Amino acid sequence: MASSSKIKPTMDGKSGFCESTGIYHSKREAVILPSPHQPLDITTYIFSHRQHAEIAVIDAPSDTHLTYSKLRQNVKALAVSLKKLIRKRDVVLVISPNSIHLPYIYLTVLSIGGILTTANPLNTEAEIQNQVRDSKPSIIFTVSQLLGKLSSIRTPFILIDGTEVNNSWASSRGANLSALLQSGGTQLSSEWIDDGVSEREAEISQDDIATLLYSSGTTGKSKGVLLTHMNYIAIIAANRARYEMQGIYLCSIPMYYIYGLRFMVCSLAAGATLVIMPGFNMNEMLHNIEKYRVTLLPTVPSVLSALTKSSEACKYDLSSLKQIGLGGAPVGYNVMQDFSAKFPGIELRQGYGMTESTAAVVYTNSNEENFHYGSVGLLSGVVEAKVVDPVSAKPLPPNHRGELWLRGPTIMKGYFMNEEATLATLDMEGWLKTGDLCYIDEEGFLFVVDRLKDMIKYKAYQVAPAELEELLLTHPDILEAAVIPYPDQEAGQIPMAYVVKNPYRNLNEKDVMNFVAKQVAPYKKIRRVALVNSIPKNSSGKILRRDLIEKSKSLSRL
Numbered sequence: 001m002a003s004s005s006k007i008k009p010t011m012d013g014k015s016g017f018c019e020s021t022g023i024y025h026s027k028r029e030a031v032i033l034p035s036p037h038q039p040l041d042i043t044t045y046i047f048s049h050r051q052h053a054e055i056a057v058i059d060a061p062s063d064t065h066l067t068y069s070k071l072r073q074n075v076k077a078l079a080v081s082l083k084k085l086i087r088k089r090d091v092v093l094v095i096s097p098n099s100i101h102l103p104y105i106y107l108t109v110l111s112i113g114g115i116l117t118t119a120n121p122l123n124t125e126a127e128i129q130n131q132v133r134d135s136k137p138s139i140i141f142t143v144s145q146l147l148g149k150l151s152s153i154r155t156p157f158i159l160i161d162g163t164e165v166n167n168s169w170a171s172s173r174g175a176n177l178s179a180l181l182q183s184g185g186t187q188l189s190s191e192w193i194d195d196g197v198s199e200r201e202a203e204i205s206q207d208d209i210a211t212l213l214y215s216s217g218t219t220g221k222s223k224g225v226l227l228t229h230m231n232y233i234a235i236i237a238a239n240r241a242r243y244e245m246q247g248i249y250l251c252s253i254p255m256y257y258i259y260g261l262r263f264m265v266c267s268l269a270a271g272a273t274l275v276i277m278p279g280f281n282m283n284e285m286l287h288n289i290e291k292y293r294v295t296l297l298p299t300v301p302s303v304l305s306a307l308t309k310s311s312e313a314c315k316y317d318l319s320s321l322k323q324i325g326l327g328g329a330p331v332g333y334n335v336m337q338d339f340s341a342k343f344p345g346i347e348l349r350q351g352y353g354m355t356e357s358t359a360a361v362v363y364t365n366s367n368e369e370n371f372h373y374g375s376v377g378l379l380s381g382v383v384e385a386k387v388v389d390p391v392s393a394k395p396l397p398p399n400h401r402g403e404l405w406l407r408g409p410t411i412m413k414g415y416f417m418n419e420e421a422t423l424a425t426l427d428m429e430g431w432l433k434t435g436d437l438c439y440i441d442e443e444g445f446l447f448v449v450d451r452l453k454d455m456i457k458y459k460a461y462q463v464a465p466a467e468l469e470e471l472l473l474t475h476p477d478i479l480e481a482a483v484i485p486y487p488d489q490e491a492g493q494i495p496m497a498y499v500v501k502n503p504y505r506n507l508n509e510k511d512v513m514n515f516v517a518k519q520v521a522p523y524k525k526i527r528r529v530a531l532v533n534s535i536p537k538n539s540s541g542k543i544l545r546r547d548l549i550e551k552s553k554s555l556s557r558l
Contacts, residue, residue, distance in 0.1 A: 015398045016379065016444040022395020024385040027444050028365075031238050031381040033409065034206070041204040042232045042265060043111035047072060049240075052271035059100035060250075060277045060288050066100055068271075074104040074181060079112050081180040085156075086138045088113035088202035091212060093137035093155075095119040095128065095146060097278045098255050101160050101177060103264055105141055106255075110210055110229070113202040117212040117224075118256035125149040134224060134417070135212055141177070206230035212416055213258055213355050224416030225258075231358040232265060234409035238382045239266045242349070242365055247295040248320075252277040252285055259327050262359035263298050272296075282306065286316040293320035300541025301331035302480065304348075305473055308339045319345070327351040327360055328541035330448055332470030333373030352376035352448060356425065356432055357383070358410040362446050375445040383408035386431065387440055390452060396439075403452060404438040405431040437464070454545060456485040456493050461523040463495055465545070468516065468526065472497060475515055477505040480535045482543045486528050486552055496528040498535060498548055507531075 011018045016025045034040055051068040058065050066074075086092065092109045094116065096102065109116045117135050119128055121143075128149050132140075140157040142150060150157060157174050210229045214222045239262075249272050253260040267274045275292050277284060280303070288294065304326060307313055324346055336348055348370055351360030364370050364377035379385055386405040387396045396402045411432045414422035425433055437449040450464040457463075465483035472481035479500045486496035497516075501507040509529035516526045530552075536544040 014444070015440065015442050017398055017440070019397070022386055024379060024387070024440055024444065026379040026381045026383065028378060028381040031234070033234055033237055033382070036206055036230060036409075038206070039203050040206050040229065040233065041111055041113070041208075042210055042229050042236075043075065043107040045229075045233050045236065046107070046265060046269045049269050050271060051268075053273045055273045056268060057100050057103055058273065058275045058292065060275050060284070060292075062100075064100055066104075071104055071107075071268075075108045075111060077181045078104065078108040078177075082108060082114070082139075083112055086112070086114050088204070089115060089209070090138040091115045091117055091135045092139050092141065093117050093119060093132065093135065094141040094256070095121055095123075096141065096143050096160050096256075097121050098251065098260070098276050099143075099160060099278065100276055102255050102276075103268065103274070105160070105177075106261070106264070107268075113204045113208065115209050115212050117214070118261070119214070120254070120256055121146055123149075125152070129153060131214060204229060206233060207413075209413065211261070213261075215355055223418055223421055225355045226413040226416055227355075227358055228413055231410050231412065232262075234382045235262060235358045235361075236266055236269045238361075238380045238410070240270055242363070247322075248273045248275060248292055249296045249298070250275045250277065250285065250288055250292070250294040251298065252280045253298055253300070253328075254279075258353075258355040258359045259298070263325075282310065283312060286313060286318070289318055289321055290316045295320055295322045296325065297321060297323070298325040298327065300328040301326055301335065302329070302537065302541050304331060304339055305335050306479070308335060308342055309476075309479065313343075318343070321346050323347045323349055325349045325351060327353070329537075329543070330376075330450075330466050330470075332473060334470060334474045336370070336373065338474075350376045352446065354434065356412045356434075357406055358412070361406060361408070361410055369445075372441075372443070372445045375441070375447050377446065378444050379446070380408075380410075382410055385440070385446075387438060388433075390437075398440055398442045401437055401439045401449060404434045404436045404446070404448075406434060407431045456483075456495050458493055458495065458523050459491050463524050465495070468495055468497065468520070468524065469543075471516060471519060472499065472512070472526075475507075475512075477502045477507045478512070482535045482545065482548055483526070484545055484548050484552060488527075494527040495524065496530070496552060497526045498530050498532050500533065500535060501531055 010020045011025050016027050054067055055065050056068040056071045092114045094105060106116055119131055132153055137155055140155050141160055142157055143161045144159055159174060159176050206229045208229055209226050210232055211227045213225045215225060249267050251263060251274055255261055255264055275288055347367055350364045352362040353360035361380045361383045362377050369377055383406050387402040388405055389396055389402050407430050435452050437452050438446055440446050450466045454465050455462045468483045469481050472478050479502060482498045484496050485493035488494045499512055512529045513526050536547045
């Protein structure tokens with residue numbers, strides 16, 4: 001077994017910073033990892049841990065239960081069929097809302113050496129076609145309601161739901177998941193089956209690609225992120241200590257994004273019971289917490305803010321809920337303080353990560369750590385970091401702002417078929433350049449200021465949109481807020497705010513500007529406001545700033 005060493009000769013024990021190398025080391029306990037040379041896949045690693053709960057997965061809408069024993073059986077049965085259809089390293093696309101079937105579909109694909117790629121069910125037909133052209137999947141798992149988006153795609157598919165395959169064009173290319181589980185693939189069309197695959201067992205290396213996940217494209221063209229079995233094994237190992245072993249976890253976050261996928265594998269490795277919602281709905285989420293006595297809820301900051309201001313939450317019994325995990329986007333300390341005042345019995349846990357780092361690699365793990373308001377926590381035991389000057393690339397000591405670089409066994413292998421982007425993001429020593437402006441304080445806590453590309457250049461100053469968004473959300477009449485750069489002939493750019501207000505309150509644009517102006521330096525003032533009905537976000541809760549910037553261009557022409 002391998003572990004990350006905590007003894008660094010010149011490391012400052014308080015901050016974790018090594019002055020001679022410019023590297024920040026984790027202050028957490030060492031994480032024990034399997035030898036990297038040991039053949040091992042994610043599914044085997046998950047099932048190697050003792051499952052404390054009897055029930056593995058619950059489908060919230062139907063109250064259907066799947067035990068850990070049945071989960072293992074389904075993985076084995078589906079593997080028999082899939083081994084007749086795909087070779088090791090073949091890509092399998094899953095495009096579906098959250099469901100009770102996704103955990104064993106994912107685990108089966110990974111257990112036989114397939115490469116899992118996922119897509120948002122809300123994607124357009126053209127977007128799905130682009131991903132299919134790029135990733136070239138051998139099989140697509142989907143649901144009947146999405147068949148219309150796949151009619152022009154010739155890839156064979158497997159229907160996840162119980163609907164029979166009866167379309168004239170679909171019947172020759174489709175099969176039903178339940179039939180595959182029952183028959184072990186014996187009812188499949190002979191043209192599907194690759195005889196060279198059926199009897200061969202492929203050995204899986206930890207360095208083999210496990211998933212091909214496409215970034216949201218919020219800051220540029222969507223790229224395929226290649227994550228290995230080792231990446232997931234390391235993230236599971238690092239997160240096992242964070243989860244209570246016999247918990248009941250509610251998953252309403254999308255399992256087709258890294259946040260939900262990582263949460264799923266870590267939950268099953270911890271032996272928890274996972275209650276799955278097909279999508280987010282506030283009242284249904286509160287109802288499920290009460291019904292299933294949920295102990296842990298992962299969500300995004302916008303939901304936390306909505307919960308804090310909600311008058312509905314008090315109608316439900318949330319006494320079982322012990323922790324809320326936050327990820328996907330920054331959360332302001334004012335929002336955390338307001339939530340904790342309203343729900344003092346619920347602990348908040350923040351996390352920071354990205355698809356390229358296999359999700360959260362920095363996090364808070366106790367109430368004491370949460371007292372460092374504004375911080376996303378301490379480095380995980382499996383990564384190390386640098387804070388680098390964006391101009392000189394010089395490593396910076398504590399309390400100096402720069403770009404965050406990360407290195408460790410959770411860092412991606414690279415971008416799919418995109419050597420230029422890979423070389424721009426990963427250096428020769430394995431450092432991942434996150435693109436986030438951050439600093440680490442004298443106690444080793446990481447503070448994320450904003451995306452470097454999102455910084456507003458007002459005259460000679462730089463303004464962080466996240467800081468202003470956090471301030472706007474402290475206003476009792478503001479439900480959501482987003483800040484973008486708006487072109488200005490004199491200043492270059494000015495901060496502009498899109499605001500969703502409480503519909504029962506009389507709040508105008510001038511009120512918003514005055515509220516901010518009283519609390520910030522003159523160069524940070526909001527100088528333009530648009531009141532809107534909603535703020536565009538992706539499914540992980542990140543604000544789609546590019547959409548708002550495009551929208552603002554029409555305003556500049558008025």
